[in-house]
Amino acid sequence: MIWECFSDAERLMRKTYEVVRGYYGESHQACAYMALRVAAVYHNQMRFSESREWYELSCRLYREVKPLRADVYLNRAEACEKMARLLEYDGDYTGGHRYVDEAMSAMEAFRCCAETAHPDLWKLRRSRWQYVYLRRARLYFGQGRFDEAQQALDTAYSLFPLDELSRVELNMFQVRLYMVHERWEQALALARQDLETMIRYHGETIKDALSCREQLGDVLAASGQMSGACEQYVWVADRLREKYPFQTDWIKRLQKKAGGLL
Numbered sequence: 115m116i117w118e119c120f121s122d123a124e125r126l127m128r129k130t131y132e133v134v135r136g137y138y139g140e141s142h143q144a145c146a147y148m149a150l151r152v153a154a155v156y157h158n159q160m161r162f163s164e165s166r167e168w169y170e171l172s173c174r175l176y177r178e179v180k181p182l183r184a185d186v187y188l189n190r191a192e193a194c195e196k197m198a199r200l201l202e203y204d205g206d207y208t209g210g211h212r213y214v215d216e217a218m219s220a221m222e223a224f225r226c227c228a229e230t231a232h233p234d235l236w237k238l239r240r241s242r243w244q245y246v247y248l249r250r251a252r253l254y255f256g257q258g259r260f261d262e263a264q265q266a267l268d269t270a271y272s273l274f275p276l277d278e279l280s281r282v283e284l285n286m287f288q289v290r291l292y293m294v295h296e297r298w299e300q301a302l303a304l305a306r307q308d309l310e311t312m313i314r315y316h317g318e319t320i321k322d323a324l325s326c327r328e329q330l331g332d333v334l335a336a337s338g339q340m341s342g343a344c345e346q347y348v349w350v351a352d353r354l355r356e357k358y359p360f361q362t363d364w365i366k367r368l369q370k371k372a373g374g375l376l
Contacts, residue, residue, distance in 0.1 A: 115154070115155060115158055118158075118358075118360075120155065120158060120159045123155045123158075124152075124155050124156070124159070127148070127151050127152045127155050128152060130148055130151075131145070131148040131149060131151075131152050134148045135148075140175065141175060141178045141179055142175075142179060143175075143176070143179045143181065143182060143183070143186045143189075145175055146172050146175035146176045146179060146186075146189070146190075146193070147172075147189055149168050149169075149171045149172035149175060150168070150169070150172040150189060150192065150193050150196075152168045153165045153166075153167075153168030153169040153171075153172060153193075153196065154196075156168060157169075157196070160363070162200060162203070165196075165200070166197075166200050169193055169196050169197045169200065170197065172193040173190070173193045173194055173197055173213075173216075176189065176190035176193055176220075177190075181223075181227075184224055184227035184228040184231070184232050184235060184236075185224075185228075185235065185239070187220045187221070187223040187224035187227060188220070188221070188224045188228075188239050188242060190216075190217075190220040191217040191218075191220035191221045191224065191242055191243075191246060192217075192242060194213045194214070194216045194217035194220060195213070195214065195217045195242075195245065195246050195249050197210075197213045198210040198211075198213035198214045198217065198249050198253065199249060201213065202249070202252055202253055202256060205256065207253045207256050207257050210249070210253045211250070211253055214246060214249055214250045214253065217246045217249075218243075218246060221242060221243045221246060224236075224239075224240075224242075225240070225243075240273075240274055241274060241276065241280060243273055243274075244270040244271075244273050244274065244276070244284070245270070245283070247266050247267070247269050247270035247273070248266075248267065248270050248283065248284055248287060250266040251263045251264075251266035251267040251270065251287060252287065254266060255287075255290065255291070260291060260294050260295075263291060264291055267284065267287060267288060267291065270284055271284060278311050279311060279312075279315050282308045282311055282312060282322070282326070285304050285307070285308050286305075286308055286325070286326065286329055288304060289301050289304050289305050289308070289329055289333065292304065293332070293333060293336055298333065298336070298337035301333045301336075301337075302330075302333050302334070302337065305326070305329050305330040305333045306330060308326045308329070309323065309326040309327055309330055312326050318353070319353050319356075319357050321358065324350045324353060324354065327346050327349065327350050328346065328347065328350050328368065330346055331343040331344075331345075331346030331347045331350070331371070332371075334346065335371070335375060340375045343371075343375055344372050344375045344376065347368045347369075347371050347372040347375075348368075348372055350368055351365050351368040351369060351372070354368070
C-alpha cells in the first residue's frame, strides 16, 4: 500500500483474510482485524462501496468476539471511526455520531485494560482517541454546529501531548474552523506552518504535503489572494500528474479551482 501497488495489496490481504478465517473461524479477533485491513486497501483505492462492506464486517466481528487482548478495543475503535468517516462523506451525520459513540466506548475500554497493565502500548496508541474526537468535530462541522466542532477539536488537542507532525491533521481542521469565522491571518499562519512541517518531515511531493498546499491555496482564495491561490493549485496539480497520475478526481478538482479563479 505504501508503494501504491493496490492490486497486489488487495490480492494479498484477501488471501490473508481467507486463511485466518479458515483457521480461526469468522468470529475471532484476528479475523476482525484482517477485515479492517482489507477495508483499508479498498479505501486507499477510493473504492468506497467495497471498503464500507469490509469496515461494517470488521465492526460486526469486533462486537461479537470476546476480547482477549487490550488492542482488540483499540482496533474496534479504529473500525468504528472509519465507518463514521464513510458516513460523513455520505452526509449521514446521525449515523456517523453513533459509530463515534461506539469508538469512544471502545477507547475507554482500551484505557481501562492498557493504561496500567500495558503502559507502553497505552502511551504508543492512545492518540487514536484524539482522532476519534477529530471525527466527532468533522461531523459537527458538516451539520453546521461550528461551536461544538471547536469544542471537540479542543478536547482532541488537550487529551495527550502530540508531536508537531501528529498535530498537522488536527491543525488542518482548525484552519477550516478559522475560515468559517473569517480569521484569515490565523488561518494563513497555521496553513503555512502545516505545510512547512510536512515538507520538513516528508518532502514536498508526498500526498499529505500536497493536501497541506491545497489547503493553503484555499485560504488564499477565500481571503482574496487569487493569484497566490492559483499558483498553489497549479503546483499541486502538476506534482499529482507527475507522481500520482491515477488521482484523476483530485487533479480535476484542482483544475476546477484554478479555472474558477482565472
